[in-house]
Amino acid sequence: MTTRKGSISVKTNDIFPIIKKWLYSEHDIFIRELVSNACDAITKRSTLARSEGHETPAGKVSILLNKEAKTITISDNGLGMNESEVEKYIAQLAFSGAEEFVQKMKTMGNNTAKDEIIGKFGLGFYSAFMVAAKVEVESLSMQPGSKPTKWTCLGDTEYEFSESTKSEVGTTITLHIAEDSLDFLDKWKFNETLTRYCSFMPYPIGLMDLSNKEATEEIINETTPLWKKDPTTLKDEDYKEFYRKMFPMDPEPLFWLHLNVDHPFTLQGVLFFPKLNQSKPIQENGIQLYSKQVFVSDSVKNIVPDFLGLLKGAIDSVDIPLNVSRSSLQGDPNIKKISNYIIKKVSESLKKLFNSDRERYEKAWEDIGLFVKYGCMQDEKFDEVMRKFVLFKNTDGKLVTLEDYQASVPEAYKEKLKDKYVYFEKNLSDESLRKQLQAEGIQVLETDQYIDPHFMQHCEMKKVGEQTFKFASIDSEIENLLEATDTHADDIKIKDFFKQVLVGDNKEKEMTLDVDVKSLKNASSSAYFKVDEQMKRFQQMTKSMGN
Numbered sequence: 001m002t003t004r005k006g007s008i009s010v011k012t013n014d015i016f017p018i019i020k021k022w023l024y025s026e027h028d029i030f031i032r033e034l035v036s037n038a039c040d041a042i043t044k045r046s047t048l049a050r051s052e053g054h055e056t057p058a059g060k061v062s063i064l065l066n067k068e069a070k071t072i073t074i075s076d077n078g079l080g081m082n083e084s085e086v087e088k089y090i091a092q093l094a095f096s097g098a099e100e101f102v103q104k105m106k107t108m109g110n111n112t113a114k115d116e117i118i119g120k121f122g123l124g125f126y127s128a129f130m131v132a133a134k135v136e137v138e139s140l141s142m143q144p145g146s147k148p149t150k151w152t153c154l155g156d157t158e159y160e161f162s163e164s165t166k167s168e169v170g171t172t173i174t175l176h177i178a179e180d181s182l183d184f185l186d187k188w189k190f191n192e193t194l195t196r197y198c199s200f201m202p203y204p205i206g207l208m209d210l211s212n213k214e215a216t217e218e219i220i221n222e223t224t225p226l227w228k229k230d231p232t233t234l235k236d237e238d239y240k241e242f243y244r245k246m247f248p249m250d251p252e253p254l255f256w257l258h259l260n261v262d263h264p265f266t267l268q269g270v271l272f273f274p275k276l277n278q279s280k281p282i283q284e285n286g287i288q289l290y291s292k293q294v295f296v297s298d299s300v301k302n303i304v305p306d307f308l309g310l311l312k313g314a315i316d317s318v319d320i321p322l323n324v325s326r327s328s329l330q331g332d333p334n335i336k337k338i339s340n341y342i343i344k345k346v347s348e349s350l351k352k353l354f355n356s357d358r359e360r361y362e363k364a365w366e367d368i369g370l371f372v373k374y375g376c377m378q379d380e381k382f383d384e385v386m387r388k389f390v391l392f393k394n395t396d397g398k399l400v401t402l403e404d405y406q407a408s409v410p411e412a413y414k415e416k417l418k419d420k421y422v423y424f425e426k427n428l429s430d431e432s433l434r435k436q437l438q439a440e441g442i443q444v445l446e447t448d449q450y451i452d453p454h455f456m457q458h459c460e461m462k463k464v465g466e467q468t469f470k471f472a473s474i475d476s477e478i479e480n481l482l483e484a485t486d487t488h489a490d491d492i493k494i495k496d497f498f499k500q501v502l503v504g505d506n507k508e509k510e511m512t513l514d515v516d517v518k519s520l521k522n523a524s525s526s527a528y529f530k531v532d533e534q535m536k537r538f539q540q541m542t543k544s545m546g547n
């Protein structure tokens, strides 16, 4: 048997201990890295073959767990590598990233820096050494006339090439699991991680546990996730089913939106408005981030604003750098664009729902209200669209917008309540006050103690367009409004007085009376005339006219 020895040309010979030790907390990402490499290799093969007019067999990744031999084997029928390619891509190139990683790690040291670096370098193939004491790569290249090859590395900088009998094009990677990582050989544990990272990878991934003699291969993924499908071909049930799969413990979502954009960045995704369970705290991290169907993170902090974190679903974009959830993302112009796009889509879809199916919108309000108000406070653009569609319960128990509220104000109070909103604090305000205003036909908006005070304050501080908002609590406003009641009563007094003095029995004159009262009041609107004064004045006027 011919073997050839080589060594990895890195300046840091403690690279392996560092990979193992420092990455311990995230060591399960080796599964993602190796399976995504396998998928990449399959894509490369079919792209190359197609460009030369060949057919390729359907892509497939197979994973074997062998508890007895303490190995995990990942095979693909991708493009494969010949010896010089393995040496170049695996032994040397892959290391340059890892080496840089180690250098940074040494100089930075603390945990935040660690996160940042892992995200940045990804570590790729070398993450295998987080769990394996020995790694073997056997490969046969798709190029005609290639010889299979086997590369073995014991987790230090030395490696060895030997002959291989591999007869199928593709690559098989065998991990000899280290003693401290044997739990990955447990099918349940392995499967959990595998499905977390690989559920939507683009080729079928089969998993077989050899320790179970009856075991058959199980395909663990869905190669075309919902977000990759054409929305016009999808039915409500498809979305609901997808949601059930992703969030099996959740009740049915309220509604959803399908994101699909190619320019100026590429992004696909589906976002669901969950039914919030009032008894449970709001779950964050409901949005999973993918890059080409590879799970990257379930933290989309810094990519979408906090309030969208109440949504659930998946977004897939190659334009989001892998080092997500890191502070460096905040300045990334693509991220800003993506975030704005999502905000716009969400507000547009809510607006559309309000206009097309207000009943459904109102039904969902209990669940989305918090989210919408929070969104208005957090994002100006969202606020511009959505403030109009924030609902409050009025005295009659109906859900109304602020515009609806203004429209409902009785004529006599229009002036006093212009741009003003009287609210009643649930469980705090005095119920009898509400009754008094109700008798006057004045509605009161019901608020609660959690987000509403903040939302109201926000509306007062920030105009939308030219419109101003002033919220007044029923307790502070009642006197002001009941004074207005006097004015209302005054109108009647004035009318009666007019009738008496001017109209007498003349019905025709009575019909123009409303206008007269109004114009009289307008004339004196700046200074408020008490009715008695007005009457006196009027009497004087009419007297002097020689009536």
Ligand code: ADP
Residues within 6 Å of the ligand: 033, 037, 038, 041, 076, 078, 079, 080, 081, 089, 090, 094, 122, 123, 124, 125, 126, 171
């Ligand atoms: P990356 O995937 O970011 O390029 P990796 O460290 O994961 O970095 O892999 C390094 C290189 O090794 C890949 O770019 C590819 O050329 C090669 N490689 C790794 N795994 C395979 C595989 N299963 N089949 C073919 N080539 C592979």
Ligand code: MG
Residues within 6 Å of the ligand: 033, 036, 037, 124, 125
């Ligand atoms: Mg890779």
